[in-house]
Amino acid sequence: MSNGDDEADASDDAEADGSDVTAEELESRLTEAGDALEAAETEADLDDVESSLDDIESDLEAADLPEPDEDDDDADDPREELESQLSDLRDDLGAQRGPYAEDVVAIVSDAADTVTDSEWTDDGEAEAQDAVETFLDESAEFVDHDADTGGDFVAAGDALSTVADAIDSANLDPDEDAETIEGLLEAAETLETGLEDAEVWDDLTVQEQLDARGFYDILTNENRKDFPPEWNAAKLHAEEGDFEQVLFAYDKLGSEFFDGYIVDLLYNLGSDAEPAFDAMHQRAQKRDKGPIEVLGKIGDERATETLHDYIDGDGDPALQKVTLRALGAIGSAESVQPVANRLDADSEEVRSVAARALGLLGDTRAIEPLSDVLKSDDSDSVRASAAWALRQIGTEAALDEAARYTDDRAYLVQAEAEKAASA
Known part of the structure; x- marks a missing residue:
C-alpha cells in the first residue's frame, strides 16, 4: 500500500532523471542556448553553451514526450522537432569555434606531404615552388621561423614542416591570438589551393x-x-x-x-x-x-x-x-x-x-x-x-x-x- 511519501519520492525521481520535462520547457532551454551562442565571444563562452546543449540532450533522451498519431501523416512529432533544433545548434556551435592553431598545423603538414609525395611536371614543380615561397613569406609575418628552401624545391617539404613545428610550439590561444591564427589560416589555405592547382603528371593524358x-x-x-x-x-x-x-x-x-x-x-x-x-x-x-x-x-x-x-x-x-x-x-x-x-x-x-x-x-x-x-x-x-x-x-x-x-x-x-x- 502506497502513502504520500512514496508518491513524493517517485516525483523527485522523475525530476532527477528528466522524464517529466515537457516539450515546451526543452524548447525554451534551446532558445536560451541559441541566444547564449549568438552572444558568445570566447571559447569559454562556447564551452558553456556546449555544456547546456549536453544537458538538454540528456533530458530530451529521458523525457516522456507525447508520440505523434500514427494514422495522421501531418501530425507533429515534438521529439523529432527538438532533436532537429538541437542538431542545428550543435552545427552552429562547431562553425563558431576556432580557428585553432592545430587546424593550421594540419593543413601545413599535409602540404609538406603533398610537396614531397607528388609527381610534379616541370611546370607543376615551378608552380608549387611559388606557392611554398609565398607561404613562407606570409607565415613569417605571424610566427617566428627560419624556414627557407634556398631556391631548391627538394627542400620545400622540410621547410613547410619547420613552419608547422613553429606554429605548434607557439602555443597560440584561440581567443587572445585569434588574429594571428586567422592570418596563418588564410596563408595556409592559399598554399593548399596553390598546390592543388599546380600540375602533376596525373593531370596530363598519357600522350602528354x-x-x-x-x-x-x-x-x-x-x-x-x-x-x-x-x-x-x-x-x-x-x-x-x-x-x-x-x-x-x-x-x-x-x-x-x-x-x-x-x-x-x-x-x-x-x-x-x-x-x-x-x-x-x-x-x-x-x-x-x-x-x-x-x-x-x-x-x-x-x-x-x-x-x-x-x-x-x-x-x-x-x-x-x-x-x-x-x-x-x-x-x-x-x-x-x-x-x-x-x-x-x-x-x-x-x-x-x-x-x-x-x-x-x-x-x-x-x-x-x-x-x-x-x-x-x-x-x-x-x-x-x-x-x-x-x-x-x-x-x-x-x-x-x-x-x-x-x-x-x-x-x-x-x-x-x-x-x-x-x-
Missing part, C-alpha cells in the same frame, strides 16, 4: 606525359616508319639503350596491345634487356607469361625464387610450361630440384617441358630422374624429351643412359639415343 618526358623527340621524318608512333619510338629508344623511356611508356600506356609489343621487343633483346629486369620481375609476380619469358631471356638468377612458386603443384599448365622454359634458360643450380619435381606432373606437356628444362640446366643431379622418365614414362614425347635432356647434360654417364635406347619402339626416342651413342 610521354611528350613531356621527351619520348617522341627521337622520331624524325627519316625514322618514322611504324605505327603507332609509341611503338616506333620505343624501338628506337631500345636500340639506343634508353630503357628508361621504354619502360616509362610500358608503364603508362598499359594496353594489352602495347604491352605485347614491348614484351616482344625486350624478349628479342635477350640479355641486353637486363635494365628492364625490375619492371619485368614486378609484372611476372602477377603471373604474366610475357614478362616471365623475358626474365628467362635476361637470365638473371634473382628471378628464380619467384618463378619456383609458379611450378609448385598442378596449377595452370600453360603458366608452368612458360615458367619451366624460363628457369631452364636462366640456368640456376637452385632450380634443379623444383624443376625435377615436375617430372611427376599430371600434364604430359608439363613433364616434357620440365625434362627439357633440366637439359638446359645441365646439372648432373638430373641424370637419375631423367633416366627414370626415359625408362618408365607412359608418353613417348616425354621420354624423347628426357633423352634430349641427357644429351644436353653431355657427361659420359648421361650419354650412356640415353644411348641405351637405340632400339626403342618410339622413333623420337630412338633418334635421340642414336645421337647420344655417336656423341
Whole structure:
C-alpha cells in the first residue's frame, strides 16, 4: 500500500532523471542556448553553451514526450522537432569555434606531404615552388621561423614542416591570438589551393606525359616508319639503350596491345634487356607469361625464387610450361630440384617441358630422374624429351643412359639415343 511519501519520492525521481520535462520547457532551454551562442565571444563562452546543449540532450533522451498519431501523416512529432533544433545548434556551435592553431598545423603538414609525395611536371614543380615561397613569406609575418628552401624545391617539404613545428610550439590561444591564427589560416589555405592547382603528371593524358618526358623527340621524318608512333619510338629508344623511356611508356600506356609489343621487343633483346629486369620481375609476380619469358631471356638468377612458386603443384599448365622454359634458360643450380619435381606432373606437356628444362640446366643431379622418365614414362614425347635432356647434360654417364635406347619402339626416342651413342 502506497502513502504520500512514496508518491513524493517517485516525483523527485522523475525530476532527477528528466522524464517529466515537457516539450515546451526543452524548447525554451534551446532558445536560451541559441541566444547564449549568438552572444558568445570566447571559447569559454562556447564551452558553456556546449555544456547546456549536453544537458538538454540528456533530458530530451529521458523525457516522456507525447508520440505523434500514427494514422495522421501531418501530425507533429515534438521529439523529432527538438532533436532537429538541437542538431542545428550543435552545427552552429562547431562553425563558431576556432580557428585553432592545430587546424593550421594540419593543413601545413599535409602540404609538406603533398610537396614531397607528388609527381610534379616541370611546370607543376615551378608552380608549387611559388606557392611554398609565398607561404613562407606570409607565415613569417605571424610566427617566428627560419624556414627557407634556398631556391631548391627538394627542400620545400622540410621547410613547410619547420613552419608547422613553429606554429605548434607557439602555443597560440584561440581567443587572445585569434588574429594571428586567422592570418596563418588564410596563408595556409592559399598554399593548399596553390598546390592543388599546380600540375602533376596525373593531370596530363598519357600522350602528354610521354611528350613531356621527351619520348617522341627521337622520331624524325627519316625514322618514322611504324605505327603507332609509341611503338616506333620505343624501338628506337631500345636500340639506343634508353630503357628508361621504354619502360616509362610500358608503364603508362598499359594496353594489352602495347604491352605485347614491348614484351616482344625486350624478349628479342635477350640479355641486353637486363635494365628492364625490375619492371619485368614486378609484372611476372602477377603471373604474366610475357614478362616471365623475358626474365628467362635476361637470365638473371634473382628471378628464380619467384618463378619456383609458379611450378609448385598442378596449377595452370600453360603458366608452368612458360615458367619451366624460363628457369631452364636462366640456368640456376637452385632450380634443379623444383624443376625435377615436375617430372611427376599430371600434364604430359608439363613433364616434357620440365625434362627439357633440366637439359638446359645441365646439372648432373638430373641424370637419375631423367633416366627414370626415359625408362618408365607412359608418353613417348616425354621420354624423347628426357633423352634430349641427357644429351644436353653431355657427361659420359648421361650419354650412356640415353644411348641405351637405340632400339626403342618410339622413333623420337630412338633418334635421340642414336645421337647420344655417336656423341
